[in-house]
Amino acid sequence: MHAKLIAYISQYANLPLTSEEQALIVATFQPKKLRKKQYFLQEGDVCKHAGFIVKGAMRQYSVDEKGAEHIVHLFIENYWANDRESSTMLTPSKYNIDAWEDTELLIITRAEMLDLMDKIPAMAQMIRLMDERNAIASQRRLSSTISNTAEKRYEEFAAHHQQFIQRFPQHIIASFLGITKETLSRIRKQGTK
């Protein structure tokens, strides 16, 4: 179960992991299974764990006064599920994270992660790289959101995230893009003409 994580770290750190380091990683990350619809994090709770997704699909969303869900992140294999604001500030989360498919995770607390980053150079490097990529991806998404029409946003997203399109239903994708499912349905219809 930890093999996928080890491979992930080695790949992104571009550094080999010693067998001691690997043992430490295996000892620290705890396996966790979630059935579809189970919560990984609930609004109001402090986010105690980050989770590396070995298998499955999850979503992160807020719920507004009217009960409508607004999806802020989608996760599949090799993604990290986490509410960073809550876990670093130790404040109650504004978001829910739940499993969209049955999901297998490897979870770790913030303190454990800091410890591992200290002891394992490859881990620190991998995290730095993830932060970098994450910052770039956020920037792109933000830029697309404020600059483009719903149609262009969808096309851009579909072009680069085929995986998500296949595994999440349209109303989830629509919410992720900040539009309603009806609007997305009409955009797609028109796009295929």
Add this chain to the structure above:
Amino acid sequence: MHAKLIAYISQYANLPLTSEEQALIVATFQPKKLRKKQYFLQEGDVCKHAGFIVKGAMRQYSVDEKGAEHIVHLFIENYWANDRESSTMLTPSKYNIDAWEDTELLIITRAEMLDLMDKIPAMAQMIRLMDERNAIASQRRLSSTISNTAEKRYEEFAAHHQQFIQRFPQHIIASFLGITKETLSRIRKQGTK
């Protein structure tokens, strides 16, 4: 001129800087002055420097096919101006960054920054913290953009960023929020009733 940067690093790293470290910082960061409207980065160029703003105000924006500007970031004192995607991937930037007021910067290349992070623990720590904060801020902005109406976005922004409201004209704020200046004008009028 470097004093403000030294103070900034000490504050966010929560570690004192030795005088050798301070000397290294002073030797590495180059002062640069920009007159209002001068470019710090132009679309198509690779972003070679990150700039710490000692004094002044800047904006980062893309220009679409119709010539319309879309403002993705606003910067004032104690902010870092940089196109991360371009500077880390070494790709041509999709953005312009220019001075909105006469501005004084301390600039540094990516290679120099990596070197400083290696040699000065406080620098590495400060950067980590900035990444963290940046990630949280991006998340909030994104969440607000996809969940809220233009009116709520403006109110939220105005409540937390009084400084920007005061120093940038309304059409810049509007673009930053992803709406037109006319819409913002109407929102404000209605909001004061």
Add this chain to the structure above:
DNA sequence: AGAAACCGTTGACAAATGTCAACGGTTTTT
């Protein structure tokens, strides 16, 4: 001092997107 550029506002209208209700076809649950 005069000209030009910039800025915010307003009106009339157009376009994009949301809301609500309904439907038929799945898939899931019981």
Add this chain to the structure above:
DNA sequence: AAAAACCGTTGACATTTGTCAACGGTTTCT
């Protein structure tokens, strides 16, 4: 096997936001 929940689509209509043109009051440039 029946019932319930889920999913995507469509139509009619409402709301939000954008577009274009114009204006008067700055500020900036020369």
